[in-house]
Amino acid sequence: DAGVTQSPTHLIKTRGQQVTLRCSPKSGHDTVSWYQQALGQGPQFIFQYYEEEERQRGNFPDRFSGHQFPNYSSELNVNALLLGDSALYLCASSYASPGNTEAFFGQGTRLTVV
Amino acid sequence: QQPVQSPQAVILREGEDAVINCSSSKALYSVHWYRQKHGEAPVFLMILLKGGEQKGHDKISASFNEKKQQSSLYLTASQLSYSGTYFCGTVRFSGNTPLVFGKGTRLSVIA
Numbered sequence: 001d002a003g004v005t006q007s008p009t010h011l012i013k014t015r016g017q018q019v020t021l022r023c024s025p026k027s028g029h030d031t032v033s034w035y036q037q038a039l040g041q042g043p044q045f046i047f048q049y050y051e052e053e054e055r056q057r058g059n060f061p062d063r064f065s066g067h068q069f070p071n072y073s074s075e076l077n078v079n080a081l082l083l084g085d086s087a088l089y090l091c092a093s094s095y096a097s098p099g100n101t102e103a104f105f106g107q108g109t110r111l112t113v114v
Numbered sequence: 115q116q117p118v119q120s121p122q123a124v125i126l127r128e129g130e131d132a133v134i135n136c137s138s139s140k141a142l143y144s145v146h147w148y149r150q151k152h153g154e155a156p157v158f159l160m161i162l163l164k165g166g167e168q169k170g171h172d173k174i175s176a177s178f179n180e181k182k183q184q185s186s187l188y189l190t191a192s193q194l195s196y197s198g199t200y201f202c203g204t205v206r207f208s209g210n211t212p213l214v215f216g217k218g219t220r221l222s223v224i225a
Contacts, residue, residue, distance in 0.1 A: 004155075033212060033213065035215075041217055041218070042116075042201050042215040042216050042217045042218045043156070043201070043215045044215075045212045045213070045214055045215075048210075048212050050210070055210050056210060056211065056212045058212065090155065090156070092213070097205075097208070097209060097210055097211070098146070098205065098212070098213045099143055099144055099205045099207070099208045099209070099211065100143075100144055100161060100163055100205075100208065101161075102146075102158045102161065103146070103158065103203075103213055104158065105148075105155040105156045105157075106155055107154070107155045108155060
């Protein structure tokens, strides 16, 4: 089992550009959550996808959008990048809601906006 | 509502014990504990559900006080491998609510 895989691992973008990050959940998991982790901070919840729909959303602007595919993989899109978007983006997968089940994290995508 | 963790950082010598606390101002359904080493993904440690249970494996255990909405992570006889940042994540309801993390506690174990 490959666990949760994310791509790419590192990315450098220019302000104003758009970026797409990808996540493949652990086998058997149907729920994908995305988090933004700034240096020295805890992961901040962006949104959660289940059955190809956004089920929950954190306090992030509409520039952040996502998608979940029928195979449960997911994408995170960020438009009009700002310097403040530089962070580690983590994907976590779980079976149904993570309320009482373990969420597995991927290694993350390190996004640098210059 | 982000849970509050304390302390922010702690330095231990090998063999010493530590307690990390996680508090919420809102009623919780579950508390999750993770450890993240530098440059790596957070790794799951344990889940505690409301009901005031206590869990543990090896020398790491945790409790959840439902009345206080507080969870504590206990690390006993610390080892160098325990170093990292510990995060608690909280879930408010059993349904479709997200896992919300605290800011973390940085634990450094030195020889």
